[in-house]
Amino acid sequence: MSVALHVRRHSNGILNSDRLSRQWNPLARRTKVRLCAPLEIPHASAHNPLMPIVYLSLGSNVGNREANLRAAIDALLPAGVRIKQVSSIYETEPVDYLDQPWFLNCVVEAEAELSPQALLQALRSIESQLGSQKQFAKGPRKIDLDILLYGSETINAQDLQIPHPRMLLRRFVLTPLAEIAPYLKHPAWPATAAELLQSLVDPSQVRPTERDR
Numbered sequence: 001m002s003v004a005l006h007v008r009r010h011s012n013g014i015l016n017s018d019r020l021s022r023q024w025n026p027l028a029r030r031t032k033v034r035l036c037a038p039l040e041i042p043h044a045s046a047h048n049p050l051m052p053i054v055y056l057s058l059g060s061n062v063g064n065r066e067a068n069l070r071a072a073i074d075a076l077l078p079a080g081v082r083i084k085q086v087s088s089i090y091e092t093e094p095v096d097y098l099d100q101p102w103f104l105n106c107v108v109e110a111e112a113e114l115s116p117q118a119l120l121q122a123l124r125s126i127e128s129q130l131g132s133q134k135q136f137a138k139g140p141r142k143i144d145l146d147i148l149l150y151g152s153e154t155i156n157a158q159d160l161q162i163p164h165p166r167m168l169l170r171r172f173v174l175t176p177l178a179e180i181a182p183y184l185k186h187p188a189w190p191a192t193a194a195e196l197l198q199s200l201v202d203p204s205q206v207r208p209t210e211r212d213r
Contacts, residue, residue, distance in 0.1 A: 051111035052151035087176035
């Protein structure tokens with residue numbers, strides 16, 4: 001049985017995101033995180049104002065972690081996701097379940113041709129195609145893809161919550177997000193991505209990978 005979505009669109013219909021996010025970000029000095037050269041963006045294209053901007057979080061801590069991230073990024077366009085920006089890759093300390101290898105994480109800004117539920121199913125399909133299996137919640141995984149934001153929508157469904165309910169508590173999410181979109185502000189947030197990162201109390205470590213130092 002399908003689950004009804006409860007979607008609230010805000011009056012402006014868009015996120016408050018400043019294009020200055022593509023420039024050098026002074027946040028790097030304050031957070032001691034060097035803004036490294038992002039991954040090469042496959043199939044980047046001009047913005048289509050009719051498509052919602054989405055932000056996705058990607059993570060891997062099994063096998064060749066960087067290759068897993070790149071394979072997932074390459075699989076997005078055929079799934080109906082047009083990439084705009086990709087953050088640097090960060091090596092991140094596990095949270096919740098600590099007895100596992102460190103992750104590699106990044107954030108992707110993209111345009112979605114899909115509805116929120118269809119996008120969720122597309123991401124789950126990519127995980128399956130790449131052989132990712134979650135043995136238990138918060139455990140190791142070959143690839144993990146999560147929807148952080150879908151335009152300015154707020155969605156509460158049994159299998160999908162947007163904004164992602166834990167994203168503002170996670171340094172491994174806010175660090176790459178603030179890198180590519182420091183002035184991003186969802187209507188439900190009290191501050192921008194950069195400001196939220198500045199005030200974050202998450203003690204877990206997030207560091208640039210060796211290739212980006």
